[in-house]
Amino acid sequence: MASEKHFKYVILGGGVAAVRIRREGVRQAGRPARGARHHLQGVRTSLYLPARRMASVAPYERPALSKGYLFPQNAARLPGFHTCVGSGGEKLLPEWYTEKGIELILSTEIVKADLASKTLTSAAGATFTYETLLIATGSSTIKxxxxxxxxxxxxxxxxxxxxxxxxxxxxxxxxxxxxxxxxxxxxxxxxxxxxxxxxxxxxxxxxxxxxxxxxxxxxxxxxxxxxxxxxxxxxxxxxxxxxxxxxxxxxxxxxxxxxxxxxxxxxxxxxxxxGGRPLTGLFKGQVEEDKGGLKTDTFFETSVAGVYAIGDVATFPMKLYNEPRRVEHVDHARKSAEQAVKAIKAKESGESVAEYDYLPYFYSRSFDVAWQFYGENVGETVLFGDNDPAVAKPKFGTYWVKDGKVIGVFLEGGSADENQAIAKVARAQPPVADVEALGKEGLDFATKI
Ligand code: FAD
CATH class of the missing domain: 3.50.50.60 (FAD/NAD(P)-binding domain)
Incomplete structure (x- = not known):
């Protein structure tokens, strides 16, 4: 007979956002002020990975797959890049989940979600009921x-x-x-x-x-x-x-x-x-959608109470730009997960949580080059530095200026401090009177803010 299990919290998905949820749940539980009674640790929390992808390994940092994993020498291999090492955190090995009372259910694809009866059904016919559901199904690749x-x-x-x-x-x-x-x-x-x-x-x-x-x-x-x-x-x-x-x-x-x-x-x-597509199909007709994702509030709760969506699948109110957005990047996957856990814990303890105030951040690296981008890439653009591909040590960037303010910055070859400076600019949105002068001032404009 197909099995039936009940959990207080179910996290559907085993990617970057999902693991952040579990780690944040455990971390918050460790805070004395919040008490040990209400936390994701010790209660039955589960995780699903689809069998068709043979995901029989504990969650890992997906960005490593297109980078270190493919190195001809000293390639990254598990367990070296299990989450949460990508953000400088603790490496969560399978034992971690057991120690924290989290049931990691691998190689299990959920094929049906009935939010009215709070029931998920796997391809093998097992059912899982929950009190709170966190949807972290991410994206699938367009073929x-x-x-x-x-x-x-x-x-x-x-x-x-x-x-x-x-x-x-x-x-x-x-x-x-x-x-x-x-x-x-x-x-x-x-x-x-x-x-x-x-x-x-x-x-x-x-x-x-x-x-x-x-x-x-x-x-x-x-x-x-x-x-x-x-x-x-x-x-x-x-x-x-x-x-x-x-x-x-x-x-x-x-x-x-x-x-x-x-x-x-x-x-x-x-x-x-x-490109990819957010995996929202299981919830069609059950949850409000917007811009291709599952619509959430600033706490990542969907239109169905007790059902949260995080990471690639969530369309959330982007406070900084005052409009709903969906973001397919690892930094948002981590931060949206943290926000959802804080919100769930706060709801349970009657506390309140600040609104999610996300600054878009993207990065990539290949060969010896690495770039970062913060903010919005709309408006007039101002190139600074030397973008000659033959230059020995490349360092250049671009500001995006809209309504007289700098709202986005791209930087190739920045140091940690310089990358922090461009993030600060994108957040502060300083005014610029003279766009030509901004181009001449270049990175100095950002480092002075
Ligand atoms: P995911 O990490 O995709 O996790 C979703 C999980 O849900 C998966 O485990 C999936 O198998 C599971 N799942 C889905 N449907 C079901 C189901 N029905 N039943 C059970 N389980 C299910 N972002 C950056 O910012 N920088 C980078 O350098 C970067 N590099 C990347 C490189 C690659 C190769 C890829 C693929 C992505 C990269 N990204 C990068 C994007 C980033 O990895 C994603 O935005 C992030 O992983 C999203 O996290 P998530 O938790 O929402 O989804």
Missing amino acids: LTDFGVQGAESNNILYLREIDDADKLVAAMQAKKDGKAVVVGGGYIGLELSAALKINNFDVTMVYPEPWCMPRLFTAGIAHFYEGYYASKGINIVKGTVASGFDADANGDVSVVKLKDGRVLDADIVIVGV
């Missing part, structure tokens, strides 16, 4: 097979979301040693994976339809640096077209990428990084 792209089901056309995807990529790199790789997509996954394939000695070509890479964030001036830098590392960039089909060899392994503009590229491995 070329979703659009019926010809030949997209061939072997070695790969995606990257989970650790088993990364393992498939590592295996393909070993099987096709020193071969040709085509990377479809010019976003952060495309850029990080192109670099990873290059340092593994592949002949790499990137393909994307936009006029420059990372167009959702980068200006032409920023992209000028990274495209030149990647070219100097030997990466070929094909812009203004898309992959429209694939040929495979007799083994079913991809061999050719056909581009819409008629060109063809030989390929032993294809990596596709064309």
Whole structure:
């Protein structure tokens, strides 16, 4: 007979946000002022990971998969990057969950959520009831097979979301040693994976339809640096077209990428990084949605009392910009989880919690370059520093100015202090009278704030 279990708190998902919930719950429980009676530790709290992804490992820092995990030497491997090491926290090994009274239920996919009866059902037919539900299902990768792209089901056309995807990529790199790789997509996954394939000695070509890479964030001036830098590392960039089909060899392994503009590229491995979709399907028609996510208040509670949504799936009120936003980044996954736990604990103890006041923060690194961005990338842009890709020690950036105020800052090559300074600017939104002078002042403007 299928099993039935009841928990006070259920966390659905085992990613970055979910683990932050558990750690924050335990941390808050340790605070004497809050008392030990109301906490996530010691009560039955559970976690689910879907069987189809073979996620039989305790949660880990997902960003490592496109970076250290793919290094040709001294590659990052579990248990080295279990959460929460990515934010400088304690590494939570499976024993940690047991010690804290948290039941970690791995390899279990939830296929039905009935919020009215507070019941989740797994693919194997087990049911789990709860008093409070925290939805942290994250995103799934958009696949070329979703659009019926010809030949997209061939072997070695790969995606990257989970650790088993990364393992498939590592295996393909070993099987096709020193071969040709085509990377479809010019976003952060495309850029990080192109670099990873290059340092593994592949002949790499990137393909994307936009006029420059990372167009959702980068200006032409920023992209000028990274495209030149990647070219100097030997990466070929094909812009203004898309992959429209694939040929495979007799083994079913991809061999050719056909581009819409008629060109063809030989390929032993294809990596596709064309975006993701928030995993909200289980809750359709049960929870209010907004901007593609589950709508929450500032405490990450959804339209259904006692049901919270955090991380990639949440559309929350962004206080700084006074509008609802959904953010697919690790920093928000961590912070939204902390806020939800504080709110749940406060509700239980009759205390109050400050509103969530998030400053958008994105980062990436590849080869020897690393950038950070804080704030909003709308309005007039002002490039500062030297964005020449041939410069020995790159350091440059961009300010976004709207309504006479600096509201966003990008910086390549910043020190810890400089990155802190740009974060401060994006938060403080200082006025600027003269945009030309701002460009000349450059990073000094930020470090003086
Ligand atoms: P996730 O971490 O995706 O976790 C969701 C969990 O829910 C997964 O374990 C999933 O298996 C589980 N789940 C989903 N549906 C079900 C179900 N029905 N039943 C059971 N379990 C389910 N962000 C940055 O800011 N910087 C970076 O450098 C960066 N690099 C990245 C590199 C890669 C390769 C990827 C894929 C993402 C990267 N991100 C980066 C984005 C960042 O990792 C995500 O924004 C973050 O992980 C979101 O956290 P989350 O907890 O909302 O979702």
